[in-house]
Amino acid sequence: MEPQLATSSPQSTPALPSSEELQAELLDIPEPPETPQAVTPPGYEDALAGAVKYVRAKRGGDLVGIILVGSGARRAVTAHSDIDLIALVKGPADGQEMIRVGDRLVEIRYGEHKTVAEDLAYSPRLAPLLRKGRILFDHEDIAAQLIAKAAQRFRQGPPPAGIHERIRLKAECLHWLGKVEDLRDKPNTAQYLLQLFFEDCVTAFFRTRGLWFTAPVDTLRFLASRDPALGELASQFLSAGTLHDRLTAGRRFADLLFRDIPLPPRVD
DSSP, rough: OOOOOOOOOOOOOOOOOOOOOOHOOOOOOOOOOOOOOOOOOOHHHHHHHHHHHHHHHHGGGGGEEEEEETTTTOOOOOOOOEEEEEEESSOOOOEEEEETTTTTTEEEEEEEEEHHHHHHHTTTTTTHTTTTTTEEEETTTHHHHHHHEEEEHHOOOOOOHHHHHHHHHHHHHHHHHHHHHHTTTOHHHHHHHHHHHHHHHHHHHHHHHHHHOOGGGGGHHHHHHHHHHHHHOOOOOOOOOOOOHHHHHHHHHHHHTTTTTTOOOOOO
């Protein structure tokens, strides 16, 4: 008789959980808290409106006009452009202040409107600044009349620079170069003085050539278009990598710029 093999009962396979059971085991994930909406800084026009509101509230009945000048008036605004305002008032005023509206810096220059109109005949900067101004507030067309007068004055050309002014401009620029020579052992100070020298030379270029000042962003391009040799020296000056190279380019720039202008008389 054959022995019977012992058989073991198969182990029962545990039943897999259903999808409902799996879902029941999961903890609810809380929703992330709502992030507060970022505050958008005011745009240029909004900042401009805020600046006008500030000036009108500050000056009240004394205010007769607000004129926007600079990049805002030229429609050349960038993300970092400041706001430049000229506030015309009735009473004596010759000052300025700076405020911030949002992320915009606002420079406000106050002037008695009759004095500003009179200064157009003498100032080398006022006519080109005002002629393209944008009127933001006007009382009795005072601002509009001033802009029209500035445009007329601009067409007449800048006030001429006499021989005494020309000599003074040359002497001031050469004075800066002499200071730089004395401070070669202090390169940071010397570089700073060279920058002052170059700014005075650019001013002298416009005055001695009988030209209206341009917007700062256009100055070097305008200079190069009127005098390519000076423009090339200006480029060498600004791109010089060492104090020696910059000083050399500065001397050559001054020599060319002032070649027809005498030095002040010497008294021994």
